[in-house]
Amino acid sequence: MKKMVTVKRRALAANEEQAEVLRKRFARSGTLVVNLISSPGSGKTTLLEATVSRLRGELDCAVIEGDVATENDADRIRALGVPAHQILTGGSCHLDARQVERGLEEGGLPVSDILFIENVGNLICPTTYDLGEDFKVVVLSVTEGDDKPVKYPAIFSRAEVAVISKSDLLPHVPFDLDAVRLQVNSLNPDGVVLVVSATTGEGIDGWLELLRERLRGKRRVQG
Numbered sequence: 001m002k003k004m005v006t007v008k009r010r011a012l013a014a015n016e017e018q019a020e021v022l023r024k025r026f027a028r029s030g031t032l033v034v035n036l037i038s039s040p041g042s043g044k045t046t047l048l049e050a051t052v053s054r055l056r057g058e059l060d061c062a063v064i065e066g067d068v069a070t071e072n073d074a075d076r077i078r079a080l081g082v083p084a085h086q087i088l089t090g091g092s093c094h095l096d097a098r099q100v101e102r103g104l105e106e107g108g109l110p111v112s113d114i115l116f117i118e119n120v121g122n123l124i125c126p127t128t129y130d131l132g133e134d135f136k137v138v139v140l141s142v143t144e145g146d147d148k149p150v151k152y153p154a155i156f157s158r159a160e161v162a163v164i165s166k167s168d169l170l171p172h173v174p175f176d177l178d179a180v181r182l183q184v185n186s187l188n189p190d191g192v193v194l195v196v197s198a199t200t201g202e203g204i205d206g207w208l209e210l211l212r213e214r215l216r217g218k219r220r221v222q223g
């Protein structure tokens with residue numbers, strides 16, 4: 001047990017180093033990097049499809065997709081004319097910084113204004129792996145139940161933005177939005193909660209405005 005803990009600590013320390021290399025690279029290129037984390041099927045790719053379609057002609061976007069198997073998600077993004085690279089983890093439940101570095105080299109992604117990294121669908125494993133991102137976004141769909149922030153506190157306290165997705169389904173499922181806001185707020189008082197439906201477009205403007213503001217902020221700080 002002790003040996004396992006030591007190995008995990010070493011892996012995390014090595015990941016931190018690699019993430020810093022990535023962070024410097026993204027600082028040089030002025031790229032805003034967003035790490036999207038959720039359980040499988042919460043709507044990450046659908047949100048990205050809605051996002052990159054709307055930002056077309058305004059900002060250059062690129063996407064790294066992380067999955068255990070298939071190129072499905074990268075294909076969905078590429079179908080919209082946006083560069084995407086699929087990383088296959090072959091079983092691992094999260095992406096790490098080394099995979100992202102390699103993905104950038106091998107995927108031939110152009111330098112972009114915003115790089116979205118869609119992590120492997122999982123609310124636990126990706127939480128502690130820094131990918132050199134500017135911020136993490138946790139996506140929680142209304143069909144998953146309104147107790148998830150308190151059941152998975154680590155990701156909800158680390159993610160600067162919580163997107164409550166599939167809001168169009170709210171009339172059909174028991175989901176107490178106020179209770180979720182309170183849970184997220186108690187775990188992360190500075191966190192932002194957005195309520196979004198990628199299907200109807202509800203809340204998408206606020207999400208896009210947040211991305212624009214974060215990109216402006218990053219470039220202002222760097223001068």
Ligand SMILES: Nc1nc2c(ncn2[C@@H]2O[C@H](COP(=O)(O)OP(=O)(O)OP(=O)(O)O)[C@@H](O)[C@H]2O)c(=O)[nH]1
Binds near residue numbers: 039043047
């Ligand atoms: N009603 C509704 N369905 C949605 C919405 N967003 C996504 N979906 C559906 O939810 C399912 C999963 O969506 P994805 O975008 O593939 O979810 P994901 O989080 O990328 O899934 P993984 O990559 O497998 O973890 C699909 O059937 C989508 O059509 C939404 O806003 N409203």
Ligand SMILES: [Mg+2]
Binds near residue numbers: 044045046073118
């Ligand atoms: Mg997906």
